[in-house]
Amino acid sequence: MTIKEFEIQYALGSMSDTCRVNLAIHKRTAKKILTILSTNEYWYVRCQVAGNLNTPVKILVALSKDVHHASVRIYVRENPNTPKEIIEKLLKDARQKDHENGYYDYN
Numbered sequence: 496m497t498i499k500e501f502e503i504q505y506a507l508g509s510m511s512d513t514c515r516v517n518l519a520i521h522k523r524t525a526k527k528i529l530t531i532l533s534t535n536e537y538w539y540v541r542c543q544v545a546g547n548l549n550t551p552v553k554i555l556v557a558l559s560k561d562v563h564h565a566s567v568r569i570y571v572r573e574n575p576n577t578p579k580e581i582i583e584k585l586l587k588d589a590r591q592k593d594h595e596n597g598y599y600d601y602n
Contacts, residue, residue: 496518498525498527498528501518501528501531502531505531512537512539512540515532515535515537515540516537516539516540516543518532519532519535519540519541519542519543519544519547520543520546520547521547522547522548522549523549524547524549525549526549526550526551529544529547529549529550529551529554530551530554532544533545533550533554533557533558538561538563538564538566538567539566541558541561541564541567542564542566542567542569542570543570544558545558545567545568545570545571545574546570546573546574547574548574548575548576550574550576552576552577552578555571555574555576555577555578555581556578556581558570558571559571559572559577559581559584559585568585568588568589571585572585572586
């Protein structure tokens, strides 16, 4: 699928969730398509974009701030291309959330 074909199908809403997920997962998906998919309303699509090694760093940074679904931030944290300072912030935020929810690290 070309970028132009993707843009048309995406704009028309004729692309299934499965197709969007598969595009987000595929290792040869163009960065422009990943960038567009990074704002998809379906959280699992955003997770797969966050986990894709071709996702631009600026998109990983944006996805690290996803407030709608914690799984997206986990995928960002696991992507080896995510900047170290973003990973540290995500880990700090996760520890804080655990503390707020009564989960404690006794190590």
